[in-house]
Amino acid sequence: MKTYEQINDRIASGKAVVLTADEIMDYVDRKGLEKAAQEVDVVTTATFGPMCSSGCFLNFGHSRPRIRMTEAWIEDVLVYTGIAAVDVYLGATQLRHGDPANMYYPGEFRYGGGHVIEDLVAGKTLQLFALSYGTDCYPLREIRTYFTIHDLNQAIMVNPRNCYQNYNVALNKSDRPIYTYMGLLEPDCKNANYCSAGQLSPLLNDPYYETIGVGTRVWLAGAQGHVYAEGTQHAGGCERTADGIPIGGAGTLALTADMKQMNKAFVRGVSLPGYGVSLALGVGIPIPILNEQILQRTCVRDRDIWAPVVDYSSDYSQNTGKIVCQVNYEQLRSGRIQIDGKTVEVGSLSSYYKALEIAHLLADEIRRGDFLLAQPIAPLPKDTKMKPLVKRKPPL
Amino acid sequence: MSETMTRKLMLYFPKCECEKPIIYHLVKDYGLIVNVFRAKVTPEEEGYLVLDVTGTEEQIQRGIEFVKTFNVTVNFSGKGVTWDSIRCTHCGYCVPYCPTGALKIADAATREVAYVESECIECLACVRLCPYGACASAF
Numbered sequence: 001m002k003t004y005e006q007i008n009d010r011i012a013s014g015k016a017v018v019l020t021a022d023e024i025m026d027y028v029d030r031k032g033l034e035k036a037a038q039e040v041d042v043v044t045t046a047t048f049g050p051m052c053s054s055g056c057f058l059n060f061g062h063s064r065p066r067i068r069m070t071e072a073w074i075e076d077v078l079v080y081t082g083i084a085a086v087d088v089y090l091g092a093t094q095l096r097h098g099d100p101a102n103m104y105y106p107g108e109f110r111y112g113g114g115h116v117i118e119d120l121v122a123g124k125t126l127q128l129f130a131l132s133y134g135t136d137c138y139p140l141r142e143i144r145t146y147f148t149i150h151d152l153n154q155a156i157m158v159n160p161r162n163c164y165q166n167y168n169v170a171l172n173k174s175d176r177p178i179y180t181y182m183g184l185l186e187p188d189c190k191n192a193n194y195c196s197a198g199q200l201s202p203l204l205n206d207p208y209y210e211t212i213g214v215g216t217r218v219w220l221a222g223a224q225g226h227v228y229a230e231g232t233q234h235a236g237g238c239e240r241t242a243d244g245i246p247i248g249g250a251g252t253l254a255l256t257a258d259m260k261q262m263n264k265a266f267v268r269g270v271s272l273p274g275y276g277v278s279l280a281l282g283v284g285i286p287i288p289i290l291n292e293q294i295l296q297r298t299c300v301r302d303r304d305i306w307a308p309v310v311d312y313s314s315d316y317s318q319n320t321g322k323i324v325c326q327v328n329y330e331q332l333r334s335g336r337i338q339i340d341g342k343t344v345e346v347g348s349l350s351s352y353y354k355a356l357e358i359a360h361l362l363a364d365e366i367r368r369g370d371f372l373l374a375q376p377i378a379p380l381p382k383d384t385k386m387k388p389l390v391k392r393k394p395p396l
Numbered sequence: 397m398s399e400t401m402t403r404k405l406m407l408y409f410p411k412c413e414c415e416k417p418i419i420y421h422l423v424k425d426y427g428l429i430v431n432v433f434r435a436k437v438t439p440e441e442e443g444y445l446v447l448d449v450t451g452t453e454e455q456i457q458r459g460i461e462f463v464k465t466f467n468v469t470v471n472f473s474g475k476g477v478t479w480d481s482i483r484c485t486h487c488g489y490c491v492p493y494c495p496t497g498a499l500k501i502a503d504a505a506t507r508e509v510a511y512v513e514s515e516c517i518e519c520l521a522c523v524r525l526c527p528y529g530a531c532a533s534a535f
Contacts, residue, residue, distance in 0.1 A: 048487075183489055183525070191492045191493075193489065268485060268528055270527040271528075271529065272527055280485065280527070280528070333504075333507070335491070335501065347488055347489045347490070347491055348487050348488045348489060349487055349489055351488070351507070352486075352506075353485070353486035353487075353506050353507045353508050356506055356507075
């Protein structure tokens with residue numbers, strides 16, 4: 001048994017034993033669970049993929065004369081201004097003004113909120129255009145100016161939902177191609193796409209949220225941030241395997257970090273033809289090895305993690321809740337799965353390669369003593385379920 | 397007899413130089429096997445032709461000399477489709493859509509994606525579909 005304080009002391013003195021989630025299984029097989037739990041202080045987990053529920057609060061500072069922005073655009077991408085005078089929220093999936101969307105199907109969606117966030121972190125010069133109705137204290141009615149992230153007082157990423165614990169595998173049983181947030185799905189089950197780092201993914205290595213909770217320090221695109229709440233649609237009370245691994249979406253995390261500290265390699269705008277824009281992010285989360293059980297759970301392998309295959313041409317879009325079958329991540333990573341006796345080619349929207357890179361970067365930071373662990377101040381709920389949106393008649 | 401070989405060529409046509417049946421002559425007069433990947437040869441506009449030519453080294457050389465007489469620029473690097481390894485996130489999304497396996501998972505352990513240019517037939521599926529714009533077309 002170890003405590004957060006003991007682990008942090010070892011990190012601070014540069015003596016912490018840190019392994020990545022892909023290294024730990026063989027290590028435990030070799031050393032035995034008991035000995036490994038004594039030796040290992042931290043296992044690092046990571047993921048990299050599109051995370052639509054992401055965005056950032058920006059503060060521009062005040063112009064002379066002052067403006068209370070009521071409508072504003074960065075690089076022609078609309079930002080939310082229903083907060084204080086020069087604060088805005090920029091969302092990852094916001095389209096650029098004038099984007100024809102799917103008017104000429106499938107639309108290209110080349111640039112939007114996620115790309116603005118990528119450009120901000122990359123230090124590019126961007127255009128701000130803002131309008132106002134004018135007040136006695138904020139008389140300016142219009143401003144067009146150019147800025148970089150360094151000119152901003154704050155650029156704080158605040159993501160309501162990241163790091164889905166597990167995810168659907170998308171398939172198309174219809175007779176026409178469909179363009180989805182899971183990519184292009186060819187007709188007649190020609191291909192399937194998944195989106196998870198599997199055995200490296202944070203919440204799959206801590207399935208019951210024993211160490212990841214509100215207040216956990218995380219590596220968000222290279223910056224040190226934290227979990228500020230359960231993520232939206234968090235549903236800890238989901239169906240699980242005997243090992244506790246959810247067999248569907250389940251848990252999610254709400255994350256925040258300072259964008260000025262981020263690394264542009266892990267903040268990437270996403271264009272999904274026929275669907276829209278998004279933002280791909282890299283997230284790393286350390287798991288403190290407080291006891292043998294926590295270590296045991298970090299030894300999860302791709303073959304132990306099962307994901308539901310869902311027909312996105314009908315069951316997903318009509319929200320029927322039906323699934324086609326279940327497959328594990330070892331099968332998915334082989335590049336082919338069998339559906340109804342047919343071989344289906346498989347692609348991924350999540351980058352295992354980048355996740356691995358992040359797990360190693362985070363492990364190095366911890367070994368150097370640059371990244372200390374934070375004990376959660378509140379656990380994530382384990383019993384909540386997803387509620388649907390019900391179409392009701394107006395109240396009398 | 398000399399060994400046959402295959403070379404990928406990219407021909408750039410300046411305006412107005414496209415009325416001759418170049419492919420016909422490459423086949424008929426120079427004995428080359430031609431496999432055209434992409435072509436846009438329109439009168440009064442700049443155009444391009446991306447093709448594989450198969451034959452002996454001498455046949456290919458003579459064919460290239462012939463093509464050059466039409467004031468056509470011949471590029472041997474054949475990079476009609478480029479893959480930017482920095483922009484690529486190695487997610488592997490492109491892999492099932494690539495019909496020839498030019499884009500593939502190069503390392504099963506790290507899931508690193510690689511682009512094998514010689515396998516590319518320039519269908520442009522990757523250019524259209526890559527969420528990160530890692531693949532681009534020269535024209």
